[in-house]
Amino acid sequence: MKNRIFPAVIGLGYVGLPIYLNLQKKINTVGFDIDKEKILNLKKKIDTNNQFKKTDFFQHKISNFSSNYSQLKKCNFFIITVPTPIFKNKKPDLGPLINATKIVGKIIKDEDIVVYESTVYPGVTNSICVPLIEKISKLKNKINFNVVYSPERINPGDRKHSINKITKVIALENSKIKRKVKFVYKHLTSKLFFTNNIEDTETSKVFENIQRDVNISLMNELYIICEKLNLNYENIIKIAKTKWNFLNFNPGLVGGHCLPVDPYYLSYVAKKNKINTKLIIAGRETNDSMKDILYKKITTYLKKNKINYHAKILICGLTYKPEVADLRNSLAYNIFIKIKKKFKYSTGFDPLIHNTQAKKKMILNKINNFKKYKAIIFITKHKILYKIYKKLIINKKNIIINCML
Amino acid sequence: MKNRIFPAVIGLGYVGLPIYLNLQKKINTVGFDIDKEKILNLKKKIDTNNQFKKTDFFQHKISNFSSNYSQLKKCNFFIITVPTPIFKNKKPDLGPLINATKIVGKIIKDEDIVVYESTVYPGVTNSICVPLIEKISKLKNKINFNVVYSPERINPGDRKHSINKITKVIALENSKIKRKVKFVYKHLTSKLFFTNNIEDTETSKVFENIQRDVNISLMNELYIICEKLNLNYENIIKIAKTKWNFLNFNPGLVGGHCLPVDPYYLSYVAKKNKINTKLIIAGRETNDSMKDILYKKITTYLKKNKINYHAKILICGLTYKPEVADLRNSLAYNIFIKIKKKFKYSTGFDPLIHNTQAKKKMILNKINNFKKYKAIIFITKHKILYKIYKKLIINKKNIIINCML
Numbered sequence: 001m002k003n004r005i006f007p008a009v010i011g012l013g014y015v016g017l018p019i020y021l022n023l024q025k026k027i028n029t030v031g032f033d034i035d036k037e038k039i040l041n042l043k044k045k046i047d048t049n050n051q052f053k054k055t056d057f058f059q060h061k062i063s064n065f066s067s068n069y070s071q072l073k074k075c076n077f078f079i080i081t082v083p084t085p086i087f088k089n090k091k092p093d094l095g096p097l098i099n100a101t102k103i104v105g106k107i108i109k110d111e112d113i114v115v116y117e118s119t120v121y122p123g124v125t126n127s128i129c130v131p132l133i134e135k136i137s138k139l140k141n142k143i144n145f146n147v148v149y150s151p152e153r154i155n156p157g158d159r160k161h162s163i164n165k166i167t168k169v170i171a172l173e174n175s176k177i178k179r180k181v182k183f184v185y186k187h188l189t190s191k192l193f194f195t196n197n198i199e200d201t202e203t204s205k206v207f208e209n210i211q212r213d214v215n216i217s218l219m220n221e222l223y224i225i226c227e228k229l230n231l232n233y234e235n236i237i238k239i240a241k242t243k244w245n246f247l248n249f250n251p252g253l254v255g256g257h258c259l260p261v262d263p264y265y266l267s268y269v270a271k272k273n274k275i276n277t278k279l280i281i282a283g284r285e286t287n288d289s290m291k292d293i294l295y296k297k298i299t300t301y302l303k304k305n306k307i308n309y310h311a312k313i314l315i316c317g318l319t320y321k322p323e324v325a326d327l328r329n330s331l332a333y334n335i336f337i338k339i340k341k342k343f344k345y346s347t348g349f350d351p352l353i354h355n356t357q358a359k360k361k362m363i364l365n366k367i368n369n370f371k372k373y374k375a376i377i378f379i380t381k382h383k384i385l386y387k388i389y390k391k392l393i394i395n396k397k398n399i400i401i402n403c404m405l
Numbered sequence: 406m407k408n409r410i411f412p413a414v415i416g417l418g419y420v421g422l423p424i425y426l427n428l429q430k431k432i433n434t435v436g437f438d439i440d441k442e443k444i445l446n447l448k449k450k451i452d453t454n455n456q457f458k459k460t461d462f463f464q465h466k467i468s469n470f471s472s473n474y475s476q477l478k479k480c481n482f483f484i485i486t487v488p489t490p491i492f493k494n495k496k497p498d499l500g501p502l503i504n505a506t507k508i509v510g511k512i513i514k515d516e517d518i519v520v521y522e523s524t525v526y527p528g529v530t531n532s533i534c535v536p537l538i539e540k541i542s543k544l545k546n547k548i549n550f551n552v553v554y555s556p557e558r559i560n561p562g563d564r565k566h567s568i569n570k571i572t573k574v575i576a577l578e579n580s581k582i583k584r585k586v587k588f589v590y591k592h593l594t595s596k597l598f599f600t601n602n603i604e605d606t607e608t609s610k611v612f613e614n615i616q617r618d619v620n621i622s623l624m625n626e627l628y629i630i631c632e633k634l635n636l637n638y639e640n641i642i643k644i645a646k647t648k649w650n651f652l653n654f655n656p657g658l659v660g661g662h663c664l665p666v667d668p669y670y671l672s673y674v675a676k677k678n679k680i681n682t683k684l685i686i687a688g689r690e691t692n693d694s695m696k697d698i699l700y701k702k703i704t705t706y707l708k709k710n711k712i713n714y715h716a717k718i719l720i721c722g723l724t725y726k727p728e729v730a731d732l733r734n735s736l737a738y739n740i741f742i743k744i745k746k747k748f749k750y751s752t753g754f755d756p757l758i759h760n761t762q763a764k765k766k767m768i769l770n771k772i773n774n775f776k777k778y779k780a781i782i783f784i785t786k787h788k789i790l791y792k793i794y795k796k797l798i799i800n801k802k803n804i805i806i807n808c809m810l
Contacts, residue, residue: 122636153648167647193647200637204644207627208651211620214684215652218619221684222612225675231527232605239609242572242598243558246613247620247652266630275633279619279626282687 007184008032008075010100012042012065014257015117015152016081017052018163019188025058026187030075031065034099039067041356048354050325051156069103077184078104081117081152083257090264092121094128101129105136108145113177115148115170119262121269122203125149148172148181149198151205156256157323167191171201209262210280215249216259217283220290223251223405227297252405253294253331253379254287255320260329291331294403295338298377302343305399307375313343314373316388317380317404318350318363325352327361332379335403339377347373351384375399412589413437413480415505417447417470419662420522420557421486422457423568424593430463431592435480436470439504444472446761453759455730456561474508482589483509486522486557488662495669497526499533506534510541513550518582520553520575524663526670527608530554553577553586554603556610561661562728572596576606614667615685620654621664622688625695628656628810632702657810658699658736658784659692660725665734696736699808700743703782706806707748712780718748719778721793722785722809723755723768730757732766737784740808744782752778756789780804 008030009020020031033039041048042065045057064071072078082096097118104114114133116125130141139145149171155161168189170181173196185192195201226233233251240246254260263284267277307313320330327333333348340346348363358365370376370392378389381404393400413435414425425436438444446453447470450462469476477483487501502523509519519538521530535546544550554576560566573594575586578601590597600606631638638656645651659665668689672682712718725735732738738753745751753768763770775781775797783794786809798805 122634161649166649169644169647193644195640195644197637197640200640201644203631203636203641207641207645208648210627211623211645211652212650214619214623215616217684218616221682222615225671225680225682226608228678228680229527229674231608232602235600235602235605236608236612239574239598239600239606240612240616242574243613244566244571245617247616269634270630273633275630277626277630279622279684279687279691282684286684 005077005180005183006030006075007077007079008072009079009081010072010103011080011082011096011118012038013081013083014049014051014156015154016079017042017047017049018154019079019081019117021052021056021058022163022188023184027184030071032069032072033065033067036067039065046354048325048356049156050352050354069107072103073107075107076109076112077115077180078108078112079115079117079184080104084118084120084261084265085257086261086264090268092265092268094120094124097124097129098132101132102136105133108133108137108139110139110144112145113148113180114145115150115181117150117152119151119205119209119258119265120202121206121265122199123269125198125202142174146172146174146177147198148177149201150185151201153208156326157321164189167193169193169195169201169204171195171198173198203266206262206266209258210266210283212249213254213259213263213287214280214283215247216252216254217286219249219251221286224293227293250405251290253290253320253335255330255332256324256326257329260284260288288331291334294379295335298335298339298401298403299342301401302375302399305375307343307399309343310345311343311374312372313339313346314349314367314370314376315339315346316349316376316378317382317385318348319352319380319382322381323352323383325350325354325357327353327357327363330380335379350380350382352382371397373398375401377401377403379403381405410482410585410588411435411480412482412484413477414484414486415477415508416485416487416501416523417443418486418488419454419456419561420559421484422447422452422454423559424484424486424522426457426461426463427568427593428589432589435476437474437477438470438472441472444470451759453730453761454561455757455759474512477508478512480512481514481517482520482585483513483517484520484522484589485509489523489525489666489670490662491666491669495673497670497673499525499529502529502534503537506537507541510538513538513542513544515544515549517550518553518585519550520555520586522555522557524556524610524614524667524670525607526611526674527604528674530603530607547579551577551579551582552603553582554606555590556606558613561731562726569594572598574598574600574606574609576600576603578603608671611667611671614663615671615688617654618659618664618668618692619684619688620652621657621659622691624654624656625691629698632698655810656695658695658725658740660735660737661729661731662734665689665693693736696739699784700740703740703744703806703808704747707780707804710780710804712748712804714748715750716748716779717777718744718751719754719772719775719781720744720751721754721781721783722787722790723753724757724785724787727786728757728788730755730759730762732758732762732768735785740784755785755787757787776802778803780806782806782808784808786810 009016012033023029045054315336318333417438428434450459487505720741723738
């Protein structure tokens with residue numbers, strides 16, 4: 001069997017890249033992405049998200065990166081790890097998922113297996129993806145080919161819960177393919193949890209992220225109350241934590257590709273069925289409003305300190321969360337752009353972002369001299385930035401605004 | 406010092422009674438309640454809430470229960486453990502707290518200490534209670550007497566987190582009285598956490614309960630979605646729990662004297678300061694709506710099974726949560742009353758409630774023959790009821806509706 005299974009990972013972002021890098025250590029694997037620039041970088045062992053170092057790019061003899069889909073034709077086990085974002089109107093944008101499905105539909109053969117890892121609302125795999133493959137390929141699910149759903153649980157920036165250490169859920173409706181799927185996925189983690197219901201598994205994944213989003217939103221709501229009532233949020237939480245079951249969540253700017261998106265996926269299908277997801281949406285809106293609250297806090301403070309629009313201002317920490325190098329879907333970056341519109345000589349600074357990203361976005365990733373900035377604002381709490389903050393507040397050479405929640 | 410401190414516990418409900426019973430084992434204590442019937446029962450070692458057995462009522466030589474406030478005059482350390490409910494319009498009803506404060510105001514002397522344990526919104530102790538004591542007594546806080554805030558963390562029905570095992574927060578603004586307060590409270594638990602800010606501590610307590618209320622409401626919202634979309638809630642949660650940080654909350658009927666109330670306390674003060682507690686209130690409303698959702702589930706099922714309004718129906722489990730004997734603020738009881746209006750021959754049954762309560766409310770607490778009931782509905786999931794449920798579904802003699810979440 002070992003010789004017969006040839007996997008392809010389709011979509012090489014936060015989810016696909018670690019899967020590819022772990023798989024290709026053990027079995028020949030194709031890493032596919034439609035982004036040609038990304039493929040060029042990966043071939044040079046450069047991960048612009050800074051999650052992987054050059055040494056992580058162990059090269060198996062046949063494994064390779066490609067943006068040419070003819071490379072996928074030799075594969076028989078397709079792992080789809082494309083993003084599932086939302087449109088501006090907050091509705092699910094299944095475009096990347098449908099495009100990846102179409103590619104697979106064109107090349108799928110008898111006995112092939114397709115694994116979806118992307119987060120979706122309940123029903124997408126079986127009612128959208130499967131019929132699309134069947135239509136394009138003229139093959140039948142569960143007869144000619146099989147579809148599996150295995151929700152990704154990648155937490156960018158979290159080394160403690162890397163893919164090898166966590167439990168991976170695998171939903172397959174045809175138990176005959178279990179051995180094949182296990183053969184591939186055991187290379188990722190020894191903790192495999194098999195289940196036979198794809199819809200339940202799709203739902204479990206959105207539930208997980210919604211629970212986190214709602215808990216953070218509660219801390220944001222409580223933080224806002226404390227700020228307005230002049231209560232000491234940090235001391236209050238310190239006291240509350242002495243209770244045996246108080247949960248450790250922090251307020252903050254919720255960005256990225258999961259939490260700000262997944263609640264809308266579930267709400268979309270709920271709304272279609274006339275269910276009002278009042279709490280879930282209230283949480284999402286509270287989290288999203290934090291960018292405006294921090295922006296207002298910053299501008300109020302700048303005004304109070306008579307900083308005019310010609311002053312040099314530095315905004316530090318712009319990625320969507322601490323210890324990641326990604327500016328996409330970042331509320332911190334969003335705040336920076338708004339400040340820049342008001343204060344002409346604002347400069348963005350994030351030591352974690354890659355040189356190519358820094359150049360493209362005209363942001364600094366290195367600074368020697370902080371003195372020239374009248375005001376320095378800290379947003380995303382990278383460890384390295386917190387150290388800089390600690391030094392600068394002692395020096396008292398600049399006006400420092402701490403928005404690191 | 407031991408001879409000088411003579412505590413009184415004012416309000417002998419879920420909070421006051423365990424404090425009294427623990428204290429009076431070690432030091433002379435007065436147990437005061439305005440409810441004369443309750444005092445008569447307690448003198449006979451009867452706790453109608455069924456939290457304490459007769460053997461728990463160890464009697465110290467001078468300790469005594471009383472509803473006569475002249476008994477408090479000899480005391481110099483007042484622990485106020487009265488309820489803080491809400492009005493029908495959801496606004497805080499500080500009536501019992503103010504009445505208890507007035508009693509203390511009349512008898513307080515130089516060097517006395519007043520400890521508030523009741524849950525309040527931030528500011529109540531210092532801006533309402535203290536001025537009231539000062540006005541009535543003509544004494545000065547921090548000069549003549551001192552006020553302490555120590556939020557209760559009693560979880561009725563939970564023997565694992567009884568008062569002796571948990572951390573007790575004590576907020577005192579005058580460190581000179583710490584020794585006296587410690588002398589009393591060390592008899593309750595060895596884990597005392599001292600802080601000097603009463604407002605922060607008041608806030609921490611409402612935060613704790615709101616976090617729990619919101620998390621349960623999320624599970625309720627997810628449960629409702631599953632019911633309407635025909636998804637298997639239990640299987641979904643089983644899958645989600647394989648993630649390292651998925652939190653173990655269950656959907657359910659949130660009743661009692663804390664969770665359905667405390668969110669409105671914080672929202673009240675927030676609203677007064679023009680802050681919208683959108684998430685907190687959404688959570689509260691979702692939890693409260695569960696009684697209507699379960700009621701509808703029951704009546705739909707009865708209709709489907711052609712149960713007419715003359716049929717004998719038994720509703721089992723009526724207290725506000727499993728393993729407690731209290732019908733007050735119970736959504737299960739609320740559902741029972743609604744069913745009874747529609748189905749004339751409905752009978753309520755809860756094996757945990759006390760005989761006096763059963764008689765008063767015309768509810769059974771013992772049943773020998775289940776056969777005569779056409780339909781049997783289970784709501785509050787007491788362990789003993791779950792056992793009965795298991796037996797009855799095997800027997801198949803009745804129509805069984807399981808609403809035990």
